[in-house]
Amino acid sequence: MPDLKHLARRLPGKGALRGALRRAFLFLAIIGPGLITASADNDAPGIATYSMAGSRYGYAFLWVLLWITLGEALVQEMAARMGTVTGKGLTDLIREKYGLRLTVVVMLCLLVANLGTTAAQFAGVASSAELFGVTRYIGVPIVAGLVWLLVTRGTYRVVEKVLLAISLYAVAYIASAFMAKPDWGQVLRSAIVPQLQGGRDYMLALLATVGTTITPWAAVYMQASVADRRTPKERYGETRLDVVFGAAIGNVVSAFIVICTAATLHPLGIAVETAEEAAMALAPAAGAWAQTLFGIGLMGASLLAVSVLPLATTYALCEAFGWERGLDHKPSEAPIFYGLYIGILVLSAALVLIPGIRLFPLMWLSQVANAVLLPVILLLMLQLANSKRIMRSWRNGALQNTLVSLLAVAVVVATVVMITSGQAAG
């Protein structure tokens, strides 16, 4: 991406057209990483969750996304700032400040959350395979084996670009939403005016949406990648812009998935439970090809996530506990690293293959698990981002502290309500 910026600077500055070109290059340079984050937001469990929420609650769910976008921006900004200031990952800071025992707790949370999310990606693979008439008992093992090969053989970098391109299919939701001709006035009103409901199912949908957008894993990943880039603190402004853009764009796509399903499925009284139902939301744009488009897109998004997530989880765990890690080691030199990686891959794939398990509910329930574990990470992040010793003059502002604390409290309250309210309310 920096190449683009250099290119932009070298372009002659005279003339309106050239000026506009320059601005366009600068813009592209900034939103590049943002687009990547955006497609990561809309992985298989993301699509399942937004489809479920939009089809079940209609436009009335849109306002939630607005607040979640704010939450995501605030949390990711904190992570990015800590990465820039300290040059260290979140796990580094937790281990160094809180010691080993708490690190074990946090890493267990992360492991459970990521195991669930990886299983959800495999559920996406299974759903997509079954849309094309391939049983999951064949599709999932093949994909797991393929991922292992891609990642260990190092050919992954090439494939990543293809997958990234495929997962941009989520843009089809934007087209589909416009062609479904929703009542835009109502859409806008719903996006701004909060309409809170009670009941177990609503809380579940709420938590799943939070969990798929603001994940412990995303914060860990953001901080690690920012720390690795070693951008000087003086240029933190650019990083912040990137983070906020990423959150905004990702959630615009999410919002269109909700609008799409709300406009097409909700009026028909269909609450998405399967891939076939979810694919119907693309019908206004793709017509008879809706299932094919949805199937390919879902596969691409799932493959992308399932190639990255187990590996990144293994890296985080090995770094936290100081085990030798890295694909440049042989398995005999880094047994724990490879053991963990295979363990996560196999366990999450096996979860999907349990006979009779329902794939779409598995996808959003994994995101609920992410949300429930989120406050643990938020609490630690807040403490770290306010530590004078670690952050010096880069500590959190009072407003950010209040809002992130509110987010954590809201998640805890929603969890308590979900657990205590009866099934009947849904």
Added chain:
Amino acid sequence: MGAYLSQVLRNRVESSLGEPIGRCLDVLALDRAQGPLPLAALLIENEAGDELLVPTDQIERVTPKIVLKTAPPPAYSLRGGEVRLARDILDRQIVDVEGRRLVRVNDLRLNPLGPSQQLYVTGAAVGTVSLLRRLGLQRPVEGALKLVGRRLAEQVIPWDVVAAVEPDQPIRLRVARDKIRQIDPVDIADLVAQMDGPSGLALLESLDDETAADAMQEIPDELQESMLSAMSVERAADVLEEMDPDDAADLLGALEEEHRSTLLEAMETEDSVQVEKLLAYPEDTAGGIMTTEFTTIPQGMTAGQALAYLRTSPQAQEDETLYNVHVVAPNGRLHGVISLRDLVMADPEAAVDAIIEKQPITVGVLTQQREVARLVAKYDLIELPVVDDDGVLHGIVTVDDAIDAIIPTAWKKRIPRMY
């Protein structure tokens, strides 16, 4: 009284009269650019919640509680440049020279060094054992592993390879290699020699057999004996197998008869036979100092055939230096010697017989070590074949073993190592 930092932190502190003083919050050490860090003071929190510093030379012992030598203890005044072990070093990432992430400081090894028995940070524990110890799970896990016949080894990075500690930075190693196992055995040996017995042993036990063997060969003889005696029989045998046969024989020769035969029995037959052969010769003769790791080729080959033969020869595989190649007649007699250099440079079609040194200088198995040394010095030899009365080749004496007799040990270390 070596200990790990995790076994010291949060311990109660008492004066020499048994009065409670407080709890140990952290340990201060003086930062040094190189080598083990001397401990300076204990940071103690008393019952009123105040923090006080007590110099570490006041420590009588550290576990299970810290007992001081005086009552009340004097206060330590900061000199500047102290690091806090728990806050500044424990749990940090360890990176290599190029900043690549390696492992993490799970614990710190503290050992008394030198005549004053001053406590130093001598190493960083990085293995899974140290993780388990801090979580209080070491005993149960080790117990469970023992049932299936396996054990975990402590992994310690000697502090000698750690560069100066910088605030808020990862701990940087001075070695360029990404594998900490590859730290020079000489450095490890120096460290083992400086540590008290149990700590040195713990360090040796943390190494794989080959590295432990290499390190063993570098530590002083008396220490070798005590280390070997303290190891389990199986481990000791494994290490002996990896040592050069002549060093292994020297070491075994110094042990009590009973202990020696137990160890020889536990060794692989192939290795023990070699060592036993060497043990038969008096220590100060060519037979006593020779090694049985040497490389031979049969008579009648061309240079090209000889090189091809060496590539697949198990003897050549074992021979760590492979300086000279010995041509042996079918009856085992030494026919001639050729350096590997000459063999490589020769025309591949040339007969080896035509280019070898047919009358090499040799010594008998019972030739005195001093005489061997004299010959090596006189003829500028790197190694010297040892033959019996029938001219059968039994071993070679390498220059380093030959000069042991005439150069004091302290000088030997300054001579560049050829072997």
